[in-house]
Amino acid sequence: MNHRLQPLMDQGVALKRQGNLEGARDCYIQALKEDPTEMMIYINLGKVAHLLRSQDLAIRSYLASAHLQIGPVEAAIQNNQLPMHLKIQYDSFSKDVLVQLPKKSAFIIFIDPNTSRHLAHSLIDLSPDKMRGNPELSPYAEIYHAHIFGNGSYESIIQRHRLTSSDQINMDEETYIPLGRKFLVEHLKWDQLSTTDVLKLYF
Structure with missing residues (x-):
């Protein structure tokens, strides 16, 4: 990671935990000006956007993050240069599922569900119609919100919902x-x- 990025990333996390979500968002946007190809900036920006209920920004951020994660994997597959730990997982991945995917590198979103999880919470939790139609998800939306906020409220909220x-x-x-x-x-x-x-592809 660019040495100028880490202070911005750390500041963004600190501001988020303090509740200064706009400030955290601005830190990550500034970080993108330093390096618009750093995957973790988009993950962090997506989380802050979710907390701000900025669904469109969150979704675009997670798409960008996934793209940056998958791109090198696709290149490695094409050049037969997958790192050993990924090659083992790729070789054992269901061939029936693999042939249905748009690219072989898409297997990565099955073995690493992190971005898919964040993305789905923004798709569902920030959509009033979906939440009204699925009231059983409301506690989980609140728990997820507390989890990514990182302000110490997670345990009390999960206990309040008896989950x-x-x-x-x-x-x-x-x-x-x-x-x-x-x-x-x-x-x-x-x-x-x-x-x-x-940035050009998703924003």
Whole structure:
């Protein structure tokens, strides 16, 4: 990571935890001016955008992050240069699923559900119609909000809803992550994975 980025990233995290979400967002936007190809900036920007209920910015940020994660994997597959830990997972990945994906590198969103999870929470939790139609998700939306906020409210909120972290994980795996994966498959610019200009592609 660019040495000028780390202070901005750290400041963004600190401001977020203090509740200064606009300030945190501005830190990450400034960080993008330093390096618009750093995947973690988009992840952090997506989280802050979610907390600000800026659904469009959150979704675009997560798409950009996923693109930057998958692009090098696609290049490595084409050049037969996958790192060993990924090659093992790729070789054991379901061939029936693989042939249905837009690119072989899409297998990465199945073995790393992180971006899919964040994306799906923004798609569902920030959509009033979806929340009204699925009231059982409301506690999980609140728990997720507290989790990414990092302000110390997570434990009290999960206890108030009489849920556990295992309940949260199960809901993510059963409901959120599959939706996030589907959205990535449908909306990533798979034919442009070789470019890192994600600002142009997704913003």
